[in-house]
Amino acid sequence: MSMPTYKVIGTRPVRHDGADKVTGRAIYGADVQLAGMLHGYVLRSPHAHARILRIDTGKAQAFPGVMAVVTADDFPRTPDRIVDLGEGETPLSCVRGNMLARGKVLYRGHAIAAVAAVNMHVAEEAASLIEVDYEPLACALTAPDAMRADAPVIHGSLRMKELGAPTDTPGNVAEHFRHVKGDIEKGFAEADLIVEREFDTATVHQGYIEPQNATALWNNDGRVLIWCSTQGAFVVRDVTACVLDLPVSQVKVTPTEIGGGFGGKIPVYLEPVAAMLSKKTGRPVKIVMSRKDVFEATGPTPGSHMKVKIGARKDGRITAAQAYLAFEAGAYPGAMVGPAGMTVFAAYDLEHVTIDGYDVVVNKPSTAAYRAPGAPNAAFATESVVDELAQKLGIDPIEFRLKNAAKEGTRRADGPKFRKIGCVEVLEAMKNSPHYKTPLQGPNRGRGVALGFWFNVGLPSSCTISVNSDGTVNLVEGSTDIGGTRTSIAMQAAEVLGIAAEAVQPTVVDTDSVGFTAVTGGSRTTFATGWAAYEAAQDVMRQLKERAAKLWETEAAGVEAAGGVFRSGDRSMSFAELAARLGETGGPVVGRGAVNPRGVGGSFAGSIADVEVDPETGKTTILRFTCVQDAGKAIHPSYVEGQMQGGSVQGIGWALNEEYWMSEQGAMMNSSLLDYRMPTSLDLPMIETCIVEVPNPGHPFGVRGVGEANIVPPAAAVANAVCHAAGVRLFRLPMNPPAIMEALWKPGGKSSQLVPRNP
């Protein structure tokens, strides 16, 4: 089947919001200024786990310049229930509890009270006057710790969901699920070689540039107006309404520009608090987090403890795979081990599989999505074991994966069967890449590869398109633009309309001004909102054909359109010519599109990493790095490449440096961007990219979301490269210099094999 030819899709126009972003004119949440606006400050727990005996806000309320103080007691106490807020189902009590602690604090940084004052300094000073009496409790900081029989119980009321059904098991495990396919014992019995390893990963933060913020005005007419930086304005609307016990239409959210999110700007922390402060004061209230707040009180990715056991025959065919995944939920039950269980073996076509997942509450911030949540952890484990198997069997690691690669029709252990996917094509592209074809030379150097998978979630999106008399169109959408989606969505409309990408003016509007649109997350925006734009553009084209038919006094069915030209018989008219004549043919033309795709495709990505390990310091240098990913169809290749590079870099950060350094008392000791070490441009080579295009049969242009799969394999690829460079395999992330030195010098380590840097 030949690929369709496109005029706009696949080109690289300048993004519509580019000028505003590079010149500083784009308005972010912290830029919001309203008449009479107050500033809020949130008092946070100094303890990782403690009972709140008393909160006295008297002195704070009396402090000059303070207009209001709120605690959890100020919020409606509606009965608990499960709410689906577009990011999975969550008990309302967890959302509320995480927003402002009630009875207990469950992590250091847990919000306790908030102050609104004439400026942020007064608010901060007043917050320090709030008296809180705590009874400190022992804390559990990792999944293995929290799963111990003698672990402190974090939630008295938590009932474990054991294999889908609630049990009375006490403790900190919120859920245990198991995916079974085939007969795992039979599978291992068929293996010639079995590798079983345990892995740990640290808590890692998304590290978006812009801290969370929210400005709220509880208006005189009873509506709550919110301005904030969020991945999903409608999620903020619905969560805030839920917490405040209002109908969703009583909340209006105006999304500002966003300085990164990576999943971490889906949860709602500040908005209902700012709203309640506004209700008490009658004035708008703005709250902006500090970087310390961001680290300590938003949602990082789970630390995890995993065991992966894989058996293979000598010919390289995997016979069985088993995984044990214990993921930190953070302070409230989480959802991240779920996708870890769905992706841990998703890249392989396996007959016998068992996967056990445990969602474990610990005294750390409640985890949130972080770019393919759960999958990088799981891939670190799986892809390390696969590498070891290939190595021990003497098979090229890409060939080994090709022998076992998932393909159309492969049924995953968690149930679904793949439609057309690009796993094999990604592996082939890795194999044929300039990078992989170039031998790696030099001492202390190694090359690693790894493979990863992530979904496209579908979820609802809405768009409208209006035609301008100058032959351009305005496109209205509700998707936060993080990585250039204004343009990638506009391009899909432009393709249908036969006009240039620049002739589409996309606008991201508030929740009052567009149909429901779910979060920018799950690699869904270019995919699903792009599809909504496609539908809106089709709706426009149907109407424009009618208009052309009217002018030509013919039937609309006889009007054809291609490449921006309408034709009927030997008559033709350009899009712009027709757009100029709408007034005389019935008035404005407005199209609308709304979609809710289900059962859509996913994307595979592969990483190739060349590293050099310094035997004297343990420092690992990334020499060369290539990301290969199946984009289905790359709408705007530059932004696909940008996603691939960004995900790769974040994965490298996970691999080598990033982690929450926790004290035994549960305090994060490195909650600044000086001490929490993310890779900078000086740490990295240019990340090479190779876009594979295996069109998604579940999208009109074949798009696969590309935002996430690229972060899945890098940590494993780097771990495999470090192993091949240094001769030691590390089983814990990050593989920072101390960890590498420890591995090199431990009994049985391979320090002697390394070549000194300065011989």
Next chain:
Amino acid sequence: MSMPTYKVIGTRPVRHDGADKVTGRAIYGADVQLAGMLHGYVLRSPHAHARILRIDTGKAQAFPGVMAVVTADDFPRTPDRIVDLGEGETPLSCVRGNMLARGKVLYRGHAIAAVAAVNMHVAEEAASLIEVDYEPLACALTAPDAMRADAPVIHGSLRMKELGAPTDTPGNVAEHFRHVKGDIEKGFAEADLIVEREFDTATVHQGYIEPQNATALWNNDGRVLIWCSTQGAFVVRDVTACVLDLPVSQVKVTPTEIGGGFGGKIPVYLEPVAAMLSKKTGRPVKIVMSRKDVFEATGPTPGSHMKVKIGARKDGRITAAQAYLAFEAGAYPGAMVGPAGMTVFAAYDLEHVTIDGYDVVVNKPSTAAYRAPGAPNAAFATESVVDELAQKLGIDPIEFRLKNAAKEGTRRADGPKFRKIGCVEVLEAMKNSPHYKTPLQGPNRGRGVALGFWFNVGLPSSCTISVNSDGTVNLVEGSTDIGGTRTSIAMQAAEVLGIAAEAVQPTVVDTDSVGFTAVTGGSRTTFATGWAAYEAAQDVMRQLKERAAKLWETEAAGVEAAGGVFRSGDRSMSFAELAARLGETGGPVVGRGAVNPRGVGGSFAGSIADVEVDPETGKTTILRFTCVQDAGKAIHPSYVEGQMQGGSVQGIGWALNEEYWMSEQGAMMNSSLLDYRMPTSLDLPMIETCIVEVPNPGHPFGVRGVGEANIVPPAAAVANAVCHAAGVRLFRLPMNPPAIMEALWKPGGKSSQLVPRNP
């Protein structure tokens, strides 16, 4: 035919923007604040007519705090052409010339240059340093003056359009048109009584509370962003684009709330100037007019000189009517005499008619629309003559009008034939009103009646509607809400959807976020944008029926909906229940509607005025006043009544007080609201209202626009009342105390008939 029953239409819900308006939270143009914003000031001509010999901006540019100065020379000099900017066709040169004078100033207040500075005081101070050398010229201030052979020629290049065709006639007449029906000579020959009178009306201003303003940012990406108070954001977009020689889509206009307009906020004065200052400075620039600027440099209604001659038989049947209408255009050719010619005899079913109209440029501000532009002038003349005829023939003035009233099928002299109209019904309602049935008693008192007509213009409007999960909907529209149209439009959507008016959240958005929508003017918004909302709601209902059918596993054609309940067989579901289930039936539901109605109906209004004239001072007191108007179908009766009261009060202002007092040099001597006397609540009784409903066959709910017809008859009704009170008929507006005293005491005056107030 029985009237349909409605659940929402005809009720009186609280307006959606009410709380914001009464608590001061609504954002008006002058409230706009942007980072780095500069303030602009416009230098204006002190001469009514002068040649500009030299402009030297050097000192102003050098003044500390000044960032830029612009004159007409800074704007593109694209060739002149006729542009249709939604308010009629105008030469681009006139729009440009009125915005910033080039070569000559044509009226006092004419803009010459503009300064952008760090604050408005610096800008004003710097503007005073701009050196302009003028060669003053003689000026012509009224139509008769300007039509004299020896009048100064205001536009050297003006070529008169004589009866539709350009001629070489020099002078100040821009256009002469003539409408002829039947044989006027024959008609007058059949008359038993002929009355012919000359009338004059003064220049009158709309007197909106909020002065004009504009903030503009010429953005780094080349787009011009504008925030302003306007009756039509798309008009501002298109005019600004035209003046700046940009495609319309390069300009984005965000309309703020508006503090009144009445037609005067359709023209564009400041926006392109602010934009050019922004281009020069790279920063946003705000310009706000003073009240003096508003009076001297925006668009008042034309002063006019008219002759009306009507002949009637003894039985009260009019045999012929002739009008001569010479209207001041102001400094640039205007359009107001056009509708005067179309309405001057529109209330009557006449056989023989001739109407001559003259559009005359004078050295006063370029006129703009003011609520039924041209019609109050014309009605003052016609209805005075009709009153005199009725009086002389001894026929009750309402009965006289009923004998001659226009009805379905009546063809106007300007061509169009009336569809179903409510002229007779309005007259009947006047006759049967409590007011008219109550005899007027007391000395120096008189009662007058008058009749008036105004159109519904159609023009394009667009809406979209999105369904919320809580059973409410969001409605997006592009119509400036002046008199409660958010609500009157929302109610029409609510009626279709079967939900409450409060369950519709209407939002007026910027020009990027909704389909083209013409001005709020021409009594069109509730009519046309309401219709667009009706269409969008129908689009929603079609989709919702499909969703219900999906849930019920039946065909959409079998699903019925009424009163917010969907039914198929014995199954039923409320709107809110279905709205909560969109996720499972295909995703969001968005509806769109766009209309461009043509050949639509109009509205008749009648005034009954009781006055008392103080014989010692000439002051006229309005004792009682009733407005009767055909609303077709009153969507929100309170707002219909509000329009009727507002129009009546403005008409009373025209009648008794309002006028531009001009010096011989063309300076307005009363350019403040202290000296320009508008009626206040202390001057007026409660205006009684009577809504007549003769459904408009050209609208789905029968709506007729009601914003304007109510201002047409009051001046004539008051004049007739004054005549009956004081025994003297006045032929010039305003009929202020000096004018009345002069009439009373002139030779042949009736001062002796009046009863002294303090006998």
